Amino acid sequence: MTIIKEKLKEKDTLYFIVALAVMGIALFLPTSIALILSSLFFALFAFLRPQQSLLFLVVYVSIRPFLLEVNTGLKLIGDLITLVAFAKLVLSSGREWKSLFTFKWFEWTFFAFLLFGSIIGLTQGVLISSVIFQIRTFVIMYLLYYIVSRMFVSENWLKQFAWVTVWTSLILSLHGLVEKLSMRTLLLPDAWKYKTLSATNAVRIYGLTGNPNSLGLLLLFGIIAILFLQYIYKSEKYKWFLMINLVLFLGTFIMTYSRGTWISAAVFGAVFIVSTKNWKMLKRLALAGVASLILVYYPVNLGVKLFAEYGFKTQSIVPPGGIAERFNETFDEKNLALMSESGRFFYIEKGFEVFKDNPVTGTGFGSYGGSATLSYGSPIYKYYGIRSDIYGGKYFYSDNQYIQVIAETGAIGVVLFTAFLLTMLGMFWKERKTTFGKFMIAFWLATGFSGFYYNIWELKLYTMFFFLIFGAFASQTNQYVKLKMKDL
Structure with a gap:
């Protein structure tokens, strides 16, 4: 309660609460009215308080799937904040307008x-x-880097960034536990409640992100934010609040059963801790991990069994799965066969088949396995025998x-994309002696690993955090x- 009282006294917190209230009220309005109200308010919010509006994206992007499931009138908030903040930056350039056209090699x-x-597509x-849709997917979050890298980033802004991430992760963790204990019968839109899930996925926490992998990624950043705040507040201030949330986030993180995110977290943690020789952090994480199993993971799974027996009725009751079971599924013969028929192995095989026929240029944006093809399909799928019903009717x-x-x-795009990644790494490597530089190298490596099992540069939740943090590093x-560019 003391923490909440302290935060409520801050001017920025009050503005944030007003923004949350407007978004909450808009949820219950007719779609057209919600669209107009939310668009007008958040356009004004981003113009008057651009730095704070960027932090509001952490909340909005994290729960956007839930918001749009309830009311599609809230769909423009994220783009409006980004574009208006970008416009405010341009207007703030004054005599320094030429600096707006200064780019690093990774940007070129x-x-x-x-x-x-785009041209090949x-x-x-x-x-x-479809091509425009794909470009937008890649560019919209890069704009966050463009904005933040060119504004004054204070330690206070970074602390606010961390606090918003922690509070967002806290709300989604608590909601996720309710979802888990009620076996998806409470605090979810009807379409999500009655969604048919496989036995493998039914035991996972989806949360307000609508996806266990996305929730896992959010909690990973929530854990990083807690570690950052513990570093900032070296005294007893917020000690127990941060420790309790670290245990909670780790426990919920485990119950997302997101193997890909677990691997990314392990890569990031190993590289950062070894490079900084911060063995105290490793000890803190190990103790919190054990505590999360004892205080969160096992009690919640026991609660699921009790609620299933005495409380909630569902279409199919699935017993809680274990961590070992989740990893064993990766190498299960049936699972491997399924991945070969219509899963990751199938996509890789077909992708190389497409590449073999178009080795130099490929088939262009909007043609294979990206966000644009989810909405618009692809002109090459029929030729390569790729069904459109792999995900229940979706590409x-x-x-x-x-x-x-x-x-x-194709080969040309691979060279350009590799140059994009390596020139970015070069920026981090120049600062390798600093803690922030070591953090970004670890972050870059974790992102690289994530690309093997996610379309990581198209996941808005991940790229939002990546480019905001990268922008802060550049600044x-x-x-x-x-x-x-200052808040009024």
Whole structure:
């Protein structure tokens, strides 16, 4: 309660609460009215308080699937905040307007990759709307980097960023536990309650993100935010609050059963802790991990059994799965066969088949396993015998960023995308002696691993955090001329 009282006294917190209230009220309004009200308010919010509005994205993007399931009138909030904050930055440039056109090598290679993929897609018969959709997916979160890297990033802004992430993770963790204990019968939209899940997925916590992998990624950043705040507040201040939440986040993180996120977290943690020799952090995480099993994981799974027996009735009661079972499923013969028929192995095999026929240029954006093909389909799927009903009538994600790049842009695109990643790493490597530099190297490696099992550069939740943090790094290492974009 003391923490809440302290935060309520802060001006920024009050503005944040008003923004949350407007979004909450809009949920219950007719779609058209909600669209107009939310658009007007958040456009104004982003213009008057651009730095704080960027932090509000942490909340909005995290629960966007839930918001749109309830009311599609809230769909423009994220884009409006980003575009209006970008416009505010441009207006703030004044005599420094030329600095707006200063770019690093990773940006030039990124632009070249986007241009190349777009041109090839259009020449291969991909709809122009599909190509634009794909470009937007890649660019919209990069704009966050563009904005933050060119503004003054104070330690206070970073602390606010961490606090917003912690509070968002806390709410979603508590909601996730309710979802788990009630076996998806409480606090979910009807469409989610009655969604048919496989036995493998039924034991996972989906949360307000609508996806266990997305929830796992959010909690990973929530854990990182707690560790950052523990570093900032070296005294007893907030000690128990942060420790309790670390245990809670780890326990909920485990129950997402997100193997890919577990691997990414392990890579990030190992590289950062070894490079910084921060063995105290390793000890803290180990103790919190044990506590999360004892105080969260096992009690909640026991609660599920009790509620199933005495409380809630569901269409099918699935016993809680274990961590070992989740990893064993990866190498299960039936699971491997399924992945070969219509899963990750199938996507990789088909991707190389596409590449073999188009080795130099690929088939262009919007043609294979990306976000655009989910909405618009692809002109090449029928030719390659790729069904459209793999995900219950929807086109598929390749679940591998690299095979998508290989299939869609060929050898030239692979060179451009590799240059994009390596020139980015070069920026971090120059700061390798600093803690922030070591953090970004670990972050970059974890992102690289994530690309093997996620379309990681198209996941808005992940890229939002990546580019906000990357932007803060660029700002604090003075990569660009700083522009005076302040909250009013």
